[in-house]
Amino acid sequence: MKPLQLALGVLAAIGGFVDIGDIVFNTAAGAMFGYQVIWIVVIGALGIIVFSEMCGRVAVVTQRPVFDAVRTRLGYGAALITLIASLAVSLLTCTAEVGGMALVLRLLTGGDYRLLVVAAGIGLLIAVWLLPFDWIERVFGFGGLLLVAFTVGAVALGPDWGQLARGFVPHVATSDHLIWAYFAVGLFSAALMPYEVYFYSSGGVEEGWRAPDDLRMNRITSIAGFSIGALLSITLITVSAELFLPVGIAPDFLGTVGLAAANPLGQIGLLLGLAGILFAVSGAAIDTALSGAYNLAQFLGWPWGKAKRPSEVPRFSLTWMVFIAIALVVAATGVNPIELTEYSVIFGVVAMPATYLPVLLVAGDRDVMGEHANGRLSATLGWTYLVLLTVAALSAVPLMVLTNLGQG
Amino acid sequence: MARRPHGCNRLVAPVAVMAAVALASCSARTVTAFRLQHDAEQVQSLAADGALLALGARRGDVTDAFVRVHAAELAAEAEDLRTVLASADPGPARASATAAVVRLSGRVAAQLDALRRRPGDRPLAASVHTTLDGIARTAERIAGRTS
Numbered sequence: 001m002k003p004l005q006l007a008l009g010v011l012a013a014i015g016g017f018v019d020i021g022d023i024v025f026n027t028a029a030g031a032m033f034g035y036q037v038i039w040i041v042v043i044g045a046l047g048i049i050v051f052s053e054m055c056g057r058v059a060v061v062t063q064r065p066v067f068d069a070v071r072t073r074l075g076y077g078a079a080l081i082t083l084i085a086s087l088a089v090s091l092l093t094c095t096a097e098v099g100g101m102a103l104v105l106r107l108l109t110g111g112d113y114r115l116l117v118v119a120a121g122i123g124l125l126i127a128v129w130l131l132p133f134d135w136i137e138r139v140f141g142f143g144g145l146l147l148v149a150f151t152v153g154a155v156a157l158g159p160d161w162g163q164l165a166r167g168f169v170p171h172v173a174t175s176d177h178l179i180w181a182y183f184a185v186g187l188f189s190a191a192l193m194p195y196e197v198y199f200y201s202s203g204g205v206e207e208g209w210r211a212p213d214d215l216r217m218n219r220i221t222s223i224a225g226f227s228i229g230a231l232l233s234i235t236l237i238t239v240s241a242e243l244f245l246p247v248g249i250a251p252d253f254l255g256t257v258g259l260a261a262a263n264p265l266g267q268i269g270l271l272l273g274l275a276g277i278l279f280a281v282s283g284a285a286i287d288t289a290l291s292g293a294y295n296l297a298q299f300l301g302w303p304w305g306k307a308k309r310p311s312e313v314p315r316f317s318l319t320w321m322v323f324i325a326i327a328l329v330v331a332a333t334g335v336n337p338i339e340l341t342e343y344s345v346i347f348g349v350v351a352m353p354a355t356y357l358p359v360l361l362v363a364g365d366r367d368v369m370g371e372h373a374n375g376r377l378s379a380t381l382g383w384t385y386l387v388l389l390t391v392a393a394l395s396a397v398p399l400m401v402l403t404n405l406g407q408g
Numbered sequence: 409m410a411r412r413p414h415g416c417n418r419l420v421a422p423v424a425v426m427a428a429v430a431l432a433s434c435s436a437r438t439v440t441a442f443r444l445q446h447d448a449e450q451v452q453s454l455a456a457d458g459a460l461l462a463l464g465a466r467r468g469d470v471t472d473a474f475v476r477v478h479a480a481e482l483a484a485e486a487e488d489l490r491t492v493l494a495s496a497d498p499g500p501a502r503a504s505a506t507a508a509v510v511r512l513s514g515r516v517a518a519q520l521d522a523l524r525r526r527p528g529d530r531p532l533a534a535s536v537h538t539t540l541d542g543i544a545r546t547a548e549r550i551a552g553r554t555s
Contacts, residue, residue, distance in 0.1 A: 107473070110477055247460075247544060248453055249453050250450075253478065255478030255482075259460050259470070262464050263460065266468070267470065270471070270474065271471075
């Protein structure tokens with residue numbers, strides 16, 4: 001295991017943790033409930049660590065990605081339903097991310113939204129076509145680290161450290177219980193978007209991870225990368241709690257989020273913060289498009305791989321291109337990306353258990369995983385999160401309807 | 409979370425059931441106490457957001473492009489809110505408070521539109537900041553009274 005490779009992987013995971021769903025839900029929750037929601041982000045981050053570590057381990061040992069396990073364990077019919085749901089959620093998320101890119105570009109340049117959607121879509125196509133897999137991870141992961149502008153801004157705002165620390169202790173908000181529950185599910189789900197693990201595990205297979213070195217790298221990357229990445233989410237809650245909550249601002253626009261960096265740090269904070277959001281949502285758009293292509297190719301048995309030349313994997317390459325093209329066309333209709341994000345996060349968690357369960361079963365199967373099967377701690381965490389995910393999946397849509405998307 | 413425009417002109421939901429729920433909520437024409445409180449809180453939010461933006465413009469913390477874009481989206485939201493609330497039936501009990509929210513919403517839209525047109529004008533930004541700050545406090549009081 002090379003230290004540099006490990007450090008790069010961890011940094012990319014940190015920068016890649018936040019996407020438009022995290023930005024939308026964390027700032028909105030912070031503006032409404034302040035620090036009271038921090039512990040939910042921690043629970044969500046631990047969930048993505050557990051899931052991605054299992055996916056990475058399964059990829060290292062079996063050399064097979066997530067959707068292979070889904071098809072094997074669920075059977076064709078159930079796996080087909082899971083595939084359709086996953087593709088729909090990935091496409092929805094990709095559209096939200098492309099729209100988010102255009103919103104940020106508009107705030108930076110003042111240009112026309114629809115033209116910027118087209119520019120964003122074409123930029124993504126070129127980036128995925130030209131950049132090798134590890135460069136995609138690094139360019140957008142490292143760029144996402146510019147979100148640290150919000151961390152500096154949070155510190156500069158002089159937060160109430162006592163209240164912030166109390167936010168890590170699990171508790172329920174004292175008022176608006178239904179809306180709080182909606183945000184709790186949203187924050188949990190935003191940290192656990194399915195496309196993240198599809199991309200992570202397929203990437204592991206692409207890069208040819210091998211035991212034992214890559215098992216350690218997988219563990220460290222998952223734990224350190226996603227833990228520190230979660231701090232960026234908590235930062236967004238902090239700036240929101242300090243700046244928006246006291247004056248009753250509901251941050252429904254990305255511009256409002258930008259003000260959270262501009263207010264304490266000035267223009268440089270604004271530009272760095274917006275650039276961080278741009279890299280984060282661009283990376284997530286690429287991850288979702290590739291995840292869609294990975295899932296479809298793995299399910300149908302097509303040759304796949306970003307590392308291969310497009311002529312070697314034509315159907316896989318065509319799929320990610322079609323994904324970006326559809327996202328571009330839908331985003332260009334003027335659909336509100338922020339609203340779309342809420343739907344993608346909520347429906348993401350609905351689809352999650354069907355993906356999670358097969359991975360949990362494979363990761364715990366000693367016949368398949370041998371000595372690398374889930375130990376007592378992994379199994380306990382794994383099954384606990386299956387329960388949490390199932391509860392979140394069952395309650396997400398009713399809460400969305402009952403709270404009118406958290407508006408009350 | 410993301411406000412759905414009251415006029416529903418930008419509402420595109422990915423699921424038919426959700427669209428039906430949203431359309432049903434948009435078709436309401438009567439101003440209930442809940443809706444008035446909700447709308448007053450929206451005006452408070454838009455005004456406070458605009459005040460923060462104007463403060464940034466006054467201090468030079470934000471670029472002109474940013475001011476133009478964000479002021480325009482806040483102004484459009486405020487104008488949308490004003491139009492829909494003005495066309496609703498408040499009933500005698502809530503006529504005065506509804507008219508006040510409609511007026512405030514219109515003022516928010518006008519102030520932000522002025523800022524959008526002259527993003528680099530710092531004295532104007534200072535004035536807009538003060539005005540929107542006051543509107544946010546007034547809207548907060550109305551929301552508090554109707555709860």
